[in-house]
Amino acid sequence: MVSNGRTYPRCRRGGRFFGRRVNCEQVPLLPAGAVARMLDDPRKIPYLLVWRSRSDSTVQEAARIAPHYETADFGGLDWTGAVEVKRHDGTRNFIRTVLRARPRKSGRVRLLICPYCSVPRRALYGWEPGGQFTNSVTRSNWQCRSCAMLRYASEGGALVSRGRSSIARLFEQRFGLLCSPRPEPWLPYVFSSPRDAAAAGVCKLNDGCS
Numbered sequence: 001m002v003s004n005g006r007t008y009p010r011c012r013r014g015g016r017f018f019g020r021r022v023n024c025e026q027v028p029l030l031p032a033g034a035v036a037r038m039l040d041d042p043r044k045i046p047y048l049l050v051w052r053s054r055s056d057s058t059v060q061e062a063a064r065i066a067p068h069y070e071t072a073d074f075g076g077l078d079w080t081g082a083v084e085v086k087r088h089d090g091t092r093n094f095i096r097t098v099l100r101a102r103p104r105k106s107g108r109v110r111l112l113i114c115p116y117c118s119v120p121r122r123a124l125y126g127w128e129p130g131g132q133f134t135n136s137v138t139r140s141n142w143q144c145r146s147c148a149m150l151r152y153a154s155e156g157g158a159l160v161s162r163g164r165s166s167i168a169r170l171f172e173q174r175f176g177l178l179c180s181p182r183p184e185p186w187l188p189y190v191f192s193s194p195r196d197a198a199a200a201g202v203c204k205l206n207d208g209c210s
């Protein structure tokens with residue numbers, strides 16, 4: 001499979017998947033809703049997004065998002081409503097956004113345009129498969145789930161245990177399929193000022209939060 005010039009070996013044998021497998025629920029998710037909130041904030045200030053480990057609460061990823069005004073005509077694209085996403089190591093991504101009508105609802109919703117496939121998305125992801133193991137990840141540019149080659153945990157029926165015994169079938173008829181809890185997306189804590197972030201203990205005011 002080739003995407004964005006990157007190739008990962010993958011094949012199926014006897015129905016089993018071999019190759020890299022990283023679920024999107026394990027990867028920091030940048031929600032379009034948080035970006036919309038920042039852009040709609042009349043104060044026009046950066047927001048700080050922090051992704052904490054769900055097992056020990058340590059900070060695993062952090063990014064500052066801010067309105068971006070500088071490249072109005074860059075690449076012949078519409079940069080109205082674009083945002084800068086800056087990490088603590090100084091790396092920056094510029095993400096375009098677009099307002100779309102809500103299906104079957106009034107009003108409009110802001111979506112993030114994936115910089116690789118240019119498709120408006122409800123979320124982008126900050127890591128991609130890479131490294132030593134088939135399920136290990138590396139930091140990447142913010143991109144959509146498809147371009148990052150991330151899978152849903154539910155893909156391949158991993159969350160559903162279909163019992164094969166007669167007792168299991170009876171149980172399923174009575175109570176439904178035996179399901180594992182569906183993992184939640186890894187959402188950030190959103191702080192609308194470095195002061196709020198410092199108050200919450202995720203950083204100090206002078207350690208590069210702003």
Ligand SMILES: [Zn+2]
Nearest residue numbers: 114117144147
């Ligand atoms: Zn994409």
